[in-house]
Amino acid sequence: MRSIIQRVATGPELSKDISLEEARDGTAAILRGQIDPVQAAIFFIALRMKRESHDEFKGVLDGIRELVDGVSADVDHVVDMADPYDGYNRTLPAAPFLPPLLAECGLHPVSHGLDAVGPKYGVTHRHVLEAAGADVTLNTTQAAARLNDHETGWAYVDQANYCKPLHDLIPLRTQMIKRQVLTTVEVLAKPITGRTATHFVSGYVHKPYPPIYAMLARHVGFDSALLIRGVEGGIIPSLRQDGKYFSYHDRGEEIGVDIHPDMLGISQTLRAVPLPEDLPKTSRPGDEIAIAVDIKDTAIAAAEAGMAALNGKRGATYDSLVYTGALILKHMGMYDNLGEAGEAVRAVLDSGKAANRVK
16 A cells, blocks of 8 residues: 555656556455555545546456445346435435336336435435335345345345445545545445346436446446436436436447437426425535535435325426436337337326335
8 A cells, every 4th residue: 555655646747547456455455444544545535636547446446346245136137226325415316216116117226325425415315215114224135135026126225234344434535525436436336236137327417427437337247337417416317408328238338319308208497306495404514515404304305205206296206207217218128219218107107006116
């Protein structure tokens, strides 16, 4: 680690890249508690300031995956859904309800995340699903079994259960304040795989990230990937503006596709589900990024809106589920175009059957 830091932390002009193997071994050693926390923080911040090379991204991800308690589910195809681990702080998240919806459509989705991490410390899948009464404490073996359960068909698995050493770094990450390489790569930890194929679905905001995510997804063996430009970096596009996604199949090159909500008959004045105006306000002193509303009450509001949408109530949450649900169904080859996929999702939502899968 001393040698690594001497090379990556030498300023903007003299810093040098390290090899994939060094990044892997350094990350794994940090996760195993073999590196002093100060050196660990310097390692991650220096990589960020230098800008990570592709090999460094791969190596850090490989180091994480060495300690992931990964399992294979007894289903052919798994859809691995990764929303931002730091959650949402400007809109009400609808994506936590995509897995039960997609399970009712015949897929086997798993979402993963954690309770709270920076830089946003926002409302996460765990918060919302817990508020809706779903079990968010499953280990990977239990979560994989849920995928083969005809009454459930989906699961959530928390980082605390699939990679506890990485989760234990959250206090150090909090002290580092700024986003580091872990924020980019942890969503690709791949805790549950399918017998035949595993498909990665995630979101992005900034243009440089789709090639990085696609490169990493191929590196860890995701057979296909769908990377959606979503609100707050999530997997649901704007409900009123032009959108874009990148995808690949059979580990090939990613291709960009322009989309618009009117391709699915969605007509909204809102770009996403708004936060209720009556939510209690809160703050993190000295923090200009973290959420300004109460996490618990926001999660409850999101859970109520999500369950209502799963029972067929029209509105922004309903349209959000239609939009990304259709994108995933089309990506998985179940429909030829977004219009047909959108109608299939609406039929499931209007039936109310997906709501029965939440608890």
